[in-house]
Amino acid sequence: LRLFSGSANIQLSQEVARYLGMDLGPMIRKRFADGELYVQIQESIRGCDVYLIQPSCQPVNDHLMELLIMIDACRRASARQVTAVIPYYGYARADRKTAGRESITAKLVANLITESGAARVVAMDLHAAQIQGYFDIPFDHVYGSPVILDYLASKQLPDLVVVSPDVGGVARARAFAKKLNDAPLAIIDKRRQAHNVAEVLNVIGDVKGKTAVLVDDMIDTGGTIAEGARLLREEGARQVYACATHAVFSPPAIERLSSGLFEEVIVTNTIPLPEDKRFPQLVVLSVA
Ligand code: R5P
Numbered sequence: 175l176r177l178f179s180g181s182a183n184i185q186l187s188q189e190v191a192r193y194l195g196m197d198l199g200p201m202i203r204k205r206f207a208d209g210e211l212y213v214q215i216q217e218s219i220r221g222c223d224v225y226l227i228q229p230s231c232q233p234v235n236d237h238l239m240e241l242l243i244m245i246d247a248c249r250r251a252s253a254r255q256v257t258a259v260i261p262y263y264g265y266a267r268a269d270r271k272t273a274g275r276e277s278i279t280a281k282l283v284a285n286l287i288t289e290s291g292a293a294r295v296v297a298m299d300l301h302a303a304q305i306q307g308y309f310d311i312p313f314d315h316v317y318g319s320p321v322i323l324d325y326l327a328s329k330q331l332p333d334l335v336v337v338s339p340d341v342g343g344v345a346r347a348r349a350f351a352k353k354l355n356d357a358p359l360a361i362i363d364k365r366r367q368a369h370n371v372a373e374v375l376n377v378i379g380d381v382k383g384k385t386a387v388l389v390d391d392m393i394d395t396g397g398t399i400a401e402g403a404r405l406l407r408e409e410g411a412r413q414v415y416a417c418a419t420h421a422v423f424s425p426p427a428i429e430r431l432s433s434g435l436f437e438e439v440i441v442t443n444t445i446p447l448p449e450d451k452r453f454p455q456l457v458v459l460s461v462a
Contacts, residue, residue: 180228189462230264249291261444266301284308299419318419382410392420396430403435
């Protein structure tokens with residue numbers, strides 16, 4: 175078994191390697207003058223089971239392309255099997271056509287990964303679980319929830335209500351609530367007017383005087399979760415926590431998340447968070 179890391183989240187790859195008691199394999203990564211990427215595996219992997227760790231986080235296109243090139247390089251180096259470990263699967267939000275003449279990028283990316291030569295995929299908290307079915311190779315869909323739930327349970331928060339920030343996230347929130355001693359569930363009726371613009375309308379469920387835990391798969395610009403928190407406060411929630419596996423944190427997420435709406439914003443390290451994306455209420459848990 176050999177483990178290699180792309181450049182997207184080397185720290186997470188190192189943590190995984192440490193956990194397994196292995197070293198990351200040697201690999202050269204270069205960029206040509208015109209921006210094209212070059213990858214070379216620096217040891218024989220003939221007949222090996224190769225695992226490549228690379229989330230397709232920002233810059234998404236570069237990291238995705240690097241993953242495809244790594245898979246291709248491993249396959250051409252006669253690896254027995256290449257597994258793409260994708261802690262954050264980018265382009266997942268376009269998982270179906272919602273208007274005419276659109277692309278389904280989640281499927282396009284699945285085709286690219288499969289065509290490159292991956293024999294198996296491991297991904298965490300896909301935006302939509304059915305993306306597994308876009309692949310005709312084995313797919314392990316794993317979750318950040320065990321580490322987030324352990325952390326929440328250790329805080330022993332009183333009068334919990336688990337809140338889904340939109341109707342699409344109800345199954346995820348319900349699973350969280352079940353694991354938190356069958357906490358009650360509330361749902362925010364979110365309607366989007368445009369991409370990356372969240373408009374919150376209504377809370378379904380009782381949050382008055384409670385500790386509200388908003389659960390989402392990702393926080394991108396922070397609009398969904400911040401609007402949700404504002405509404406929960408208006409409806410009388412005593413404290414608001416936000417949890418999400420993927421901290422995409424595109425601007426203006428940091429301003430929105432650190433504005434005092436949240437007791438804590440709990441995320442995992444599927445995407446690396448440099449110092450300028452950290453703030454006092456942020457808790458980062460490792461999924462290594
Ligand atoms: C949407 O369906 C997703 O689950 C997230 O709620 C959304 O992508 C978060 O985006 P933002 O933080 O930009 O509102």
